[in-house]
Amino acid sequence: MPEDQTTQIYGPIAKDLALVEELLESVKSVDISALQKMLEHALESRGKRLRPALVLLAGTFGNYDLNKLVPLGTAIELLHTASLVHDDVIDSAENRRGKPTANSLFDNALTVLLGDFLFANAAEMVTRTGSLKVTRLFSLTLMKMTSGELDQDTAAFDVGRDVQSYLSRIGGKTASLMENATEGGAVLAGCSNEGVEALRSYGYNLGMAFQIVDDILDFEGTEEVMGKPVGSDLREGTITLPTLLYLQSANPENVVKKFLETEQERQSYLQEAVFEITNSPALLESQKIAEDYVERAREALKILPENDSKTKLEKLGDYVLQRNN
Amino acid sequence: MPEDQTTQIYGPIAKDLALVEELLESVKSVDISALQKMLEHALESRGKRLRPALVLLAGTFGNYDLNKLVPLGTAIELLHTASLVHDDVIDSAENRRGKPTANSLFDNALTVLLGDFLFANAAEMVTRTGSLKVTRLFSLTLMKMTSGELDQDTAAFDVGRDVQSYLSRIGGKTASLMENATEGGAVLAGCSNEGVEALRSYGYNLGMAFQIVDDILDFEGTEEVMGKPVGSDLREGTITLPTLLYLQSANPENVVKKFLETEQERQSYLQEAVFEITNSPALLESQKIAEDYVERAREALKILPENDSKTKLEKLGDYVLQRNN
Structure with a gap:
């Protein structure tokens, strides 16, 4: 992304990226x-x-030490990338954001090792912060992320899971890393306990909104913009918020349930199931829940002093809600 | 393994396992x-x-603090297990290269995540030592291990690699973790720089011998004792020390080269190739090199005070050389 665009979104810290x-x-x-x-x-x-931008923005609320913040931002981006690489192996996905995945270009064996190598580099990078506390936080985040992924994988096609179970899963899978970014940045900058807690809560709630929007886009995005087929989650049996909300109010004989519960010829129901969800109130209801999380994220910032970084963090909420890919 | 047997091998620290x-x-x-x-x-x-036994034994040369040593031993065992889990995915991914089935894919998916979960737990566990230095050492070891595995995977069937390249690969893949065990144990126990270096060198050299013996056993062990078919490495194109030494002195038209270089009907040459290597001087030559590494491991211990742990470490060399599985 060109620097002027990132400056618009991230403000003064953009150049440090x-x-x-x-x-x-x-x-x-x-x-x-x-x-x-x-x-x-x-x-x-x-x-x-x-x-990484979240790490740096959080760091501006204390002693903005790039020697610590940059390694943490890099470690978090490496961990994010590692988890995407392994996800793609797991889903045997062919495209991500329009470009071919590592596992479709290279073989699965090498791709598993590529992910491991990125994990290893992430683990090394975080120790460069010189903070055992932040290093420990980072390893706990990796545990939450992997548990969230495992939960998602084992819950595939299971219509017995509820919204609470979904929220806890995306909390681990996605929100925990954004939470780690803002909390870790604040800890490294030596913020007060309240400051750390405010920024931690912001990152977590922003991450929740981010994943919910992701799950909405899987239904309403176009393949051209998203770089993957519409309804990819449902195809793999991943029951996200729009599907859950649809199932809560739909006729018991609905086609989505049929899709999830039939084992034979399942995929023949997919297109109709996606259509039903997309044309139900479930997407709008999901968007409302994402907005609630953004609201909570902004609420968390209230105790922090007014400055440019705070304005940028507040605006990031809009960006998360409005993005289309 | 029953405690009396481990006591015989590991001495007084066995109970702390x-x-x-x-x-x-x-x-x-x-x-x-x-x-x-x-x-x-x-x-x-x-x-x-x-x-873990190596961690504890190394720890006896300083302040034997189980609150630090036990988490490191556990972290190292978790890392070892994680890497075995991913190796298994990688090998089975190779077996089914070109023909993935939905079922085997789902299993593989969970197994990749199981490995990630073990990595995550290892990363968390090592931070319980309270030592950023040891935590950093651990992440560097993970990098060496993954690089070694990647090197092995990309060098499959490549007859152009030499003994030096093999030694560097097993140094990363296997020896680095044993090195980390003894070095980390010594650091946690607050040993002097020379003490740390002696124990590090011991662990590295013992690990090198361990892997060479492993590679010999892949040829001379029986399927019953080893739990995998004889010649498994060669079958997958992994060129280990016995194969390298055989190729160095064999007739240029030998069947092992034919096996490695032919792409069509390759496996029809496997049995004969294994037979040729097994009945050449290459296994004995490999064993001699393993003995040299054990000798270096013992040599490294010389500067350490005489005690029960030192005797046990010395004897572990014999155990590594004589094991049959």
Whole structure:
């Protein structure tokens, strides 16, 4: 993303994201040429680097020490990338955001190891913060993320799960890393306990909204913009918030339930199931819940002093709610 | 393994391995029942727990603090288990290359996540040592292990690699973790720099011997004792020391080269290739090199005071050289 665009979203810290980019670049320098190729692909700088930006923004509320904040931002981006790489192996996904996944380009074996290598680099990078507390927080986040993924995988096609179970799963899978970004940034900057708690809560709630919007976009986005087929989650049996809300109020004989419960010829029901959910009130209801989380995120910031970073964090809520890919 | 047997091998620290077992047990307590089942299987206490024993033995050369040593031993065992779990995915991914089935895919998916969960727990466990230095050492070890595995995977069937490349690969894949066990134990116990270096060198050299013996056993062990078919490494294209030494002195038209270089009907040459290597001097030459590493491991211990732990570490060399599975 061009720097003027990131400056608009992230404000003054945007320029420091170049330091994260430099550290990510250093991770790509390896002797094994096949690995180097995979790393170039996985770490390509097309993303918005939202998570490192959250670390830096949180860091501005205390002693803004780039020697600590940049390694944490980089570690978090590496962990994020590692989890995407393994997710793609798990889903055997062919495209992510319109570009071919590592596992579709390279073989599964190498891709599992690519993910492990990124995890290893993330674990090394976080120790460069010099903080055992933040390093420990980071490893606990990895546990939450993996548990969330495992829960999602084992709950596939299980119509017995409720909204609470969904929220707890995305809390682990997605929100925990954004929570780690803002909490870790605040701890490294030496913020007060209340400051750390405010920023932690902000990151968690923003992350919840982020994942809910992601789950809505899986229904209402277009394949062209999303870079993957509409209804991908449902196809794999992942029951997200729109599906849950649809099931709560639909006729017991609905086609979504039929899709989830039939084992034979299941995929023949998919298109109709996606259509039913998309044309029900479930997407709007889900969006409302995402808005509630953004509201809570903003609420959490109240105790922090007014400054440019706070304004940017508040505006990030709109960005999360309005994004279309 | 019964405690009297471990006492014979590990001496006085053997009883403290029960504390490692307890911590491993605590990792198995999870809410997701599918995960719990997989963890029970992966962490079953049938092994000799060699790596945790190395941590504890190294720790006896300084301040033997179980509150630090037991978490490190547990973290190292978790990391070891995680890497075995992912190796298994990688091998079975190769077996079914080109023809993935939905069922095997689902199983693989959970297994990738099981490995990630074990990595996460290992990363969390090592922070319980309270030492950022040891935590950092641990993450560097994970990098070396993954690089070694990646190197092995990308070098499959490549007859252009030499003995040096093999030694560097097993140094990363296997020896680095034993090195981490003894070095980390010594650091936690507050040993002098020379003491740490002596124990680090011991662990590294013992690990090198361990892997070379493993690679010999892949040829001369029986399927019954080893639990896998003889010649498994060669079948997958992994060129280990016996194969390298055989190729160095064999006729250029030999069947092993034919096996490695032919892409069509390759497996029809496997049995003959294994027979040729097994009946060449290569296994004995490999054993000699393993003995040299054990010698270096013992040499490293010389500067340490004479005590029961030192005797046990010396004897572990014989155990590594003489094991048959």
